[in-house]
Each structure stands twice: as C-alpha cells, then as structure tokens.
Amino acid sequence: MSSKGTLIVISGPSGSGKGTVVKSLMEMMPDLGFSVSATTRAPREGEVDGRDYFFISRDDFEEMIEDGDILEYTTYCGNYYGTPKKEAERITGEGRDLILEIEVDGASQVKKKFPGAVTVMLIPPSLSVLEERLRGRGTESDEVIKKRLERACEEIKLAYDYDYVVVNENGGVEACARKIKRIINAERSRSARMTETVDNFINR
Ligand code: 5GP
DSSP: OOSSOOEEEEEOOTTSSHHHHHHHHHHHOTTOEEOOOEEOSOOOTTOOBTTTBEEOOHHHHHHHHHTTOEEEEEEETTEEEEEEHHHHHHHHHTTOOEEEEOOHHHHHHHHHHOTTOEEEEEEOSOHHHHHHHHHHHOOSOHHHHHHHHHHHHHHHTTGGGSSEEEEOOTTOHHHHHHHHHHHHHHHHTOGGGOHHHHHHHHTO
16 A cells, blocks of 8 residues: 555535535545635635634635745636645544545646646536536526536536546436446555555565
8 A cells, every 4th residue: 555645536516416425435435535725715604614614814825826836726707716735634644544535626736747647527417417406505696607608618628637527417426426436446445555555576
C-alpha cells in the first residue's frame, strides 16, 4: 500500500446527484476521508457549517488564498469555493484516500498539481432529467436554475478530460455509488500504487 492516500475527485453538474451519491459512497467505504470545502455562498436550509461547508466571508476566503491555505479554488455562480489545504494534507498523510467533491475548474487544477489524482465525472442520464432535478429541489430561483443549467452543459463538455464518466440514473444512487466504489478499488490495485509491497520482494 502506498503510504500516501489518493485524491479522488468527483465532479458533476449541480443536479447530477453528486451530493447523495457521495454520501452513499462514504457509507459504503467508511475508510475514505471527505474534504469539507470553504465557500462564500450562503448556507441552504439544513446545511451545517463545518459539515457541509465552511461558510466564510469573501475577505476570509481571499486571505486563505493569499496565505496559500487553499489547495484549489474557483468562482462558481458568483461565489468562491475551495479546498482547504491543511485538512486534505492531514488525511492523505495518514494514507487515507480523500474525496474532493468539486467542479471542473478545481478538478483540472488538482489533476495538474497531482497527476496521480483519480477524476470521476458524474452525469445525469439526460439534460431534461437534469432540469427536472434542479427545479424539483425548489431551493433556487429561475434565474439561478438557468445559470446552473448553462454551467452544467459547459461542465459536461469537459467529461473527456476525466478518467471516468459515471451516469447517475434516476433512482440509482446506490448503484452509482457502487460503480465509483469499484473504480476506487481498482485504482488501489494499480501497480504504480503497489510499489511498497512489490519492492519488498525486489529488494529482499
Ligand atoms: P453548491 O453551491 O451546489 O453546493 O456547489 C456548487 C458547485 O461547487 C458544485 O459543482 C460543487 O461540486 C462545487 N464545489 C464545492 N466545493 C468546491 C471546492 O472546494 N472547490 C471547487 N472547485 N468546487 C467546489
């Protein structure tokens, strides 16, 4: 086993069901770490600071960027979103794989900085299903939904930059999480990640 955990990036447009799929995945694989992002957007009903996000001010976010405390970040629909560096380093330093649930811009930054990161794009079965899901959530205004749909199409165009593309069928959250679990398990057996074990035999 490699002594450093792998970064597993999961992207997908807003409404692709990422949140629920990731939750199900974390239940199936409790050894995984999850990176809680920082954001300047306001909490939605039911969201808890420190669990869903660290909800911080723009000034504090910009200070974190300046201090080099952010692993990657982007602006999305007018707000900052980013991965705090310290916690991510602590978890991967323990040898645990870490899930980053982030959008495409951040994913590309992570892949550049850490080529060993495994990237997965989650997509809905169709554009109409995506729109239904966004409207069904009932938490966003028409204008925000329109912005998010436009952004979704832009994001899905980048699917070929990802290592894996997984479709989240309606009602298929667990099946989808199981697919990602299989990807993670396969990645853990990559020869390049097994060097410590293999080298014991080579350097005996
Ligand atoms: P939402 O406002 O729906 O919670 O998130 C909007 C988008 O920001 C989603 O695509 C989500 O994956 C992404 N996001 C959440 N946290 C981060 C982060 O730390 N970095 C980046 N680059 N994107 C993030």
